[in-house]
Amino acid sequence: MSGAALGFEIVFVFFLALFLLHRYGDFKKQHRLVIIATLLAWYLCFLIVFILPLDVSTTIYNRCKLAVNSSPAESNGSYVTLAPSSKQKCFKPWSYIPDGIMPIFWRVVYWTSQFLTWILLPFMQSYARSGGFSITGKIKTALIENAIYYGTYLLIFGAFLIYVAVNPNFNLQWNQLQTIGIAAANTWGLFLLVLLLGYGLVEIPRSHWNGAKRGYLLMKTYFKAAKLMTEKADAEENLEDIMEEVRKCPTEYQERMGRNMDDYEDFDERQNSYPSEKSLAKLHKQVIYSVQRHRRTQVQWQILLEKAFYLEDVAKNESSATRQFVHTFHSQEPENKIIQYFYTPTVEWYWECLLRPWFYRVLAVMLATFSVIVVWSECTFFSTKPVLSLFAVFIQLAENTYNYIYIEMACFLTIFFLSICVYSTVFRIRVFNYYYLASHHQTDAYSLLFSGMLFCRLTPPLCLNFLGLTHMDATISHKNTQPTAYTSIMGSMRVLSFIADGFYIYYPMLVVILCIATYFSLGTRCLNLLGFQQFMGDSEMTSDLIDEGKELIRREKRKRQRQEEGENRRREWKERYGNRDDSTRSRAVHTDQKESSFSETNANRPLSKYTRSNGRTERDRVELLQDAEPLDFNADSVNDDPLESDSGRYQPGGRYLSMSRSKIFDDV
Numbered sequence: 001m002s003g004a005a006l007g008f009e010i011v012f013v014f015f016l017a018l019f020l021l022h023r024y025g026d027f028k029k030q031h032r033l034v035i036i037a038t039l040l041a042w043y044l045c046f047l048i049v050f051i052l053p054l055d056v057s058t059t060i061y062n063r064c065k066l067a068v069n070s071s072p073a074e075s076n077g078s079y080v081t082l083a084p085s086s087k088q089k090c091f092k093p094w095s096y097i098p099d100g101i102m103p104i105f106w107r108v109v110y111w112t113s114q115f116l117t118w119i120l121l122p123f124m125q126s127y128a129r130s131g132g133f134s135i136t137g138k139i140k141t142a143l144i145e146n147a148i149y150y151g152t153y154l155l156i157f158g159a160f161l162i163y164v165a166v167n168p169n170f171n172l173q174w175n176q177l178q179t180i181g182i183a184a185a186n187t188w189g190l191f192l193l194v195l196l197l198g199y200g201l202v203e204i205p206r207s208h209w210n211g212a213k214r215g216y217l218l219m220k221t222y223f224k225a226a227k228l229m230t231e232k233a234d235a236e237e238n239l240e241d242i243m244e245e246v247r248k249c250p251t252e253y254q255e256r257m258g259r260n261m262d263d264y265e266d267f268d269e270r271q272n273s274y275p276s277e278k279s280l281a282k283l284h285k286q287v288i289y290s291v292q293r294h295r296r297t298q299v300q301w302q303i304l305l306e307k308a309f310y311l312e313d314v315a316k317n318e319s320s321a322t323r324q325f326v327h328t329f330h331s332q333e334p335e336n337k338i339i340q341y342f343y344t345p346t347v348e349w350y351w352e353c354l355l356r357p358w359f360y361r362v363l364a365v366m367l368a369t370f371s372v373i374v375v376w377s378e379c380t381f382f383s384t385k386p387v388l389s390l391f392a393v394f395i396q397l398a399e400n401t402y403n404y405i406y407i408e409m410a411c412f413l414t415i416f417f418l419s420i421c422v423y424s425t426v427f428r429i430r431v432f433n434y435y436y437l438a439s440h441h442q443t444d445a446y447s448l449l450f451s452g453m454l455f456c457r458l459t460p461p462l463c464l465n466f467l468g469l470t471h472m473d474a475t476i477s478h479k480n481t482q483p484t485a486y487t488s489i490m491g492s493m494r495v496l497s498f499i500a501d502g503f504y505i506y507y508p509m510l511v512v513i514l515c516i517a518t519y520f521s522l523g524t525r526c527l528n529l530l531g532f533q534q535f536m537g538d539s540e541m542t543s544d545l546i547d548e549g550k551e552l553i554r555r556e557k558r559k560r561q562r563q564e565e566g567e568n569r570r571r572e573w574k575e576r577y578g579n580r581d582d583s584t585r586s587r588a589v590h591t592d593q594k595e596s597s598f599s600e601t602n603a604n605r606p607l608s609k610y611t612r613s614n615g616r617t618e619r620d621r622v623e624l625l626q627d628a629e630p631l632d633f634n635a636d637s638v639n640d641d642p643l644e645s646d647s648g649r650y651q652p653g654g655r656y657l658s659m660s661r662s663k664i665f666d667d668v
Helices: 004-024 032-068 101-129 135-145 147-166 174-210 214-257 267-273 277-317 337-342 345-380 390-401 404-428 445-469 493-519 522-529 540-577 580-594 599-603 605-626
Strands: 074-076 079-081
Touching (some): 004 032, 032 101, 101 135, 101 445, 147 174, 174 345, 174 445, 174 493, 214 277, 277 345, 277 540, 345 493, 445 493, 493 522
């Protein structure tokens, strides 16, 4: 089994990163270099999270071997080892990694990820967002945009370098310069890590607890529908405006190019009126952004509708006496026959209406307990006598018995929970429309590359923080024991004592303040005051948007019901009259066998049947007219459904009407 666990996790993590990237990115439409760079960044960060527990168990085994081969309190090289009790043996872990492999592995993973996050990915971000028409133009734009970016990094690194050079206690060597660079990168990452961690520790348990409240989820979905409709309408207007500029640009350019180009006196004036390459590149950039945003809002709107319809079905089925889940639309039923065989309407009812809420409540309690342990350990991990960090206590108890399975599981669950709290915040955070990770292949190249940058910057300080919580980092435990292979590539952080003994220890305590602020939704309330509508149950604006979203969902539901009814009628029409000659012939044969005297009468039966069907169609039309909605005279055009993409936009109180088309109604 030597090295087998390492090889298995390397392969497993690759497919995990590929699956997540496929969910958010679009392999068919996005550039291959963007996909490869983002996949590599995600893959390397996930590798660190999954492989680090194996490094911990291997380090504990190596410490045991040093202790067995040394006398009590004997100094073995540069590490002090304490011999175990007599007749104690060291058992090799099942996932033992041979010596020399892990240091090389961590160097490749760490320095590759740092090269991606600080040099390559920022350049690729600017390159992907550039509107240039040639590779040279895009490269030039990317270099100009990143000049300030790279200059900031050089300034920070230079400040650390000057500090070490001025301090007479240090002699500048290559290892120390390397440590200064790592410390600078980890300091920046730790600063952002605590902010994201404080939000995730509270929001993840709370979101699962609220997931058990059907009414809460339905109200929040209505709220999102109203906001998304606003964004959808704005995206459509923006795309229309950009397309108007695109339509005008080629015509004017061609006309001006064809006018008296040999006239020297008017040449300069006409030349200034030509669209420059810079303006065309800017327009191209706006087109790419507008098309991506329009497509994303369209897809998200359909996904949100499906979710709203399903939540409404759950609310209706909770009071069902038959205990069988009934869908409003057949499109929401599973199409796979195997899933239909096991996931029957009865099983679906018990899961959705009875078991799922309790499952979410139990999971929320477990996650909340884990969050409390993390907060306590973040505030006490610097204490070594006594050991107050609960994670350090658990690992030390397992280390005394050399229970490697327990050690690896405890380490993996701890670092995995910390990663979920941080990474989920990265996936949820949205900086206007510039950075937005949208599922169902709707994330643009800029956001994918930016997420790769964040992961590469957050993962190393996250792992160092985990090693500090478990006292596996000698800088925290103040023990001169053999370090893990991961911390060995970081060098001695003692080079910068004010960071190792100050910032790394006391700054994580701020997670308590951030957790309190998240629990009372202080950030959400501040955004709401600034005009960014957020879901808050005690806000009048929230109630208005919920009512508005409920009306939007109701209209879309009636629209889809009419579509399904129309499809059913067309299907019924095809079944009855699709093969009219064959049906007439079969009826004629049947009537000849019964009575030949009524042949002429039977020949006219399809006509009479068609006449009766006509009456039925008339009745259906009357029912549809009775169910029709009143016309909205503020709409862009007269249409049965104002949510049609080709027509105007839904206008509750004038919120979604195109301003360019509705100026005539401003005074109405």
